[in-house]
Amino acid sequence: MKKVIVIALSILVFGIYLTSCDQSISPDQTELTQGEDLGKKAMLESIALFVDVRTEMTNILGERDFDADMFRNAYLEKNEKGLLEAMKITEKEWEGFNDRLSEARSILFEANPTLESEFDALVLSGGAVCDIEPFLENWKEYVEFNKKLPWNNTGTISLGKIASCETGFDCDWAVYAVVLGMCTIYPPAYVVCAWVAFCSYCWGPEADIICLR
Numbered sequence: 001m002k003k004v005i006v007i008a009l010s011i012l013v014f015g016i017y018l019t020s021c022d023q024s025i026s027p028d029q030t031e032l033t034q035g036e037d038l039g040k041k042a043m044l045e046s047i048a049l050f051v052d053v054r055t056e057m058t059n060i061l062g063e064r065d066f067d068a069d070m071f072r073n074a075y076l077e078k079n080e081k082g083l084l085e086a087m088k089i090t091e092k093e094w095e096g097f098n099d100r101l102s103e104a105r106s107i108l109f110e111a112n113p114t115l116e117s118e119f120d121a122l123v124l125s126g127g128a129v130c131d132i133e134p135f136l137e138n139w140k141e142y143v144e145f146n147k148k149l150p151w152n153n154t155g156t157i158s159l160g161k162i163a164s165c166e167t168g169f170d171c172d173w174a175v176y177a178v179v180l181g182m183c184t185i186y187p188p189a190y191v192v193c194a195w196v197a198f199c200s201y202c203w204g205p206e207a208d209i210i211c212l213r
Helices: 035-063 070-076 080-087 091-111 116-123 133-137 141-148 159-164 173-185 185-203 206-210
Strands: none
Touching: 035 080, 035 091, 035 141, 035 173, 035 185, 070 080, 070 133, 070 185, 080 185, 091 116, 091 173, 091 185, 091 206, 116 173, 133 141, 133 185, 173 185, 185 206
């Protein structure tokens, strides 16, 4: 899958890049003296929260008979209630997911304040677009792939696994974190946008199982 997320954002403002496992930091590191290390840790923490929500929402799609056609129509109409109905997610459940996404975004922005103004500008422009068709056409495969990820059904994603790249794939972690944050602009569609982000900015044997390159 090509990089199909269109964002009016200069990624270079993030200035912190984790493009290989060797550059990752340990979440157990107790002495973080440089601002860059603090930024990396915040980025990994935000990714952990973002992915945790994606994992739980994807599980729900498989458990509650997801209606892909209804989702497509609701997405095109920007009908948030219709998106929730298609996913069989209650408003109360969504409030919980949305709170966690907001927390992840706050962690990311606190460490990188410039991103918040970029995010606000993008919200005003309505300029976050995802190609949802590959997911909708293959959503059952995504659900099955999701079950095989090492942090599924554990209650929370393992930050250690992200930091050490023991996941079977690697990502352009800085850009991935930013794009996951941008996926929260149109909240109920977050789960699909988050998978688009994964297939756009992560690679490796595990990622190639599900992503159409």
